[in-house]
Amino acid sequence: xxxxxxxxxxxxxxxxxxxxxxxxxxxxxxxxxxxxxxxxxxxxxxxxxxxxxxxxxxxxxxxxxxxxxxxxxxxxxxxxxxxxxxxxxxxxxxxxxxxxxxxxxxxxxxxxxxxxxxxxxxxxxxxxxxxxxxxxxxxxxxxxxxxxxxxxxxxxxxxxxxxxxxxxxxxxxxxxxxxxxxxxxxxxxxxxxxxxxxxxxxxxxxxxxxxxxxxxxxxxxxxxxxxxx
Ligand SMILES: *Cc1c(COP(=O)(O)O)cnc(C)c1O
Numbered sequence: 001x002x003x004x005x006x007x008x009x010x011x012x013x014x015x016x017x018x019x020x021x022x023x024x025x026x027x028x029x030x031x032x033x034x035x036x037x038x039x040x041x042x043x044x045x046x047x048x049x050x051x052x053x054x055x056x057x058x059x060x061x062x063x064x065x066x067x068x069x070x071x072x073x074x075x076x077x078x079x080x081x082x083x084x085x086x087x088x089x090x091x092x093x094x095x096x097x098x099x100x101x102x103x104x105x106x107x108x109x110x111x112x113x114x115x116x117x118x119x120x121x122x123x124x125x126x127x128x129x130x131x132x133x134x135x136x137x138x139x140x141x142x143x144x145x146x147x148x149x150x151x152x153x154x155x156x157x158x159x160x161x162x163x164x165x166x167x168x169x170x171x172x173x174x175x176x177x178x179x180x181x182x183x184x185x186x187x188x189x190x191x192x193x194x195x196x197x198x199x200x201x202x203x204x205x206x207x208x209x210x211x212x213x214x215x216x217x218x219x220x221x222x223x224x225x226x227x228x229x
Contacts, residue, residue: 005049007222018209029209032077034219037226040068047072055079055217059086066093079217088112096121098161098198101137103148113154123161123198128176139183146192159196160184166203173207181212
């Protein structure tokens with residue numbers, strides 16, 4: 001068995017155990033394999049092991065890979081910071097965007113989504129770490145941004161996403177995830193039809209699953225340590 005296939009199994013086992021530990025059905029936690037910086041061959045290897053959903057952060061790198069793997073039946077999620085001048089490529093090539101932090105970007109994605117493709121599935125990214133992190137809207141702004149996104153014709157609002165600062169220890173890891181889940185529940189009670197909590201990475205997936213993650217985004221634990229250029 002390949003290293004990537006072995007790693008995928010180990011990650012799935014971690015998800016299963018974390019879910020069972022809090023009485024959740026492991027099947028309610030989806031696995032997004034984060035393939036940024038890794039070549040198409042690594043994605044193919046994961047796909048051969050049964051993985052279908054892949055996350056990418058860099059638009060041009062992702063579009064190249066998506067083109068190479070056009071016929072593999074994979075689902076691509078954009079999870080990185082998104083500038084206005086890159087929205088068209090994202091609207092044309094991805095099924096999901098997890099990193100909506102401004103209404104203007106959402107409006108461009110909706111306007112640029114090609115006719116004939118299903119709506120782009122999106123999550124609003126929330127900054128639950130306060131000053132320490134620059135990405136995501138403030139928790140107090142999330143309701144308004146979600147309503148704005150939900151009204152756009154070619155987007156389908158699915159949920160919330162966060163990337164908390166890396167910290168050690170289960171209690172400290174769980175705090176921001178709990179904050180995101182409570183915000184999610186508040187927005188749902190307010191009538192927004194959310195079903196996705198995108199949270200948890202290689203180092204903190206157990207804490208995220210314990211707090212209700214429905215999609216964990218895992219790179220390093222599947223593909224290995226990244227070498228940035
Ligand atoms: C890189 C990245 C991940 C994966 O992180 P790992 O620590 O390698 O598992 C998840 N989410 C986002 C938004 C990322 O940029």
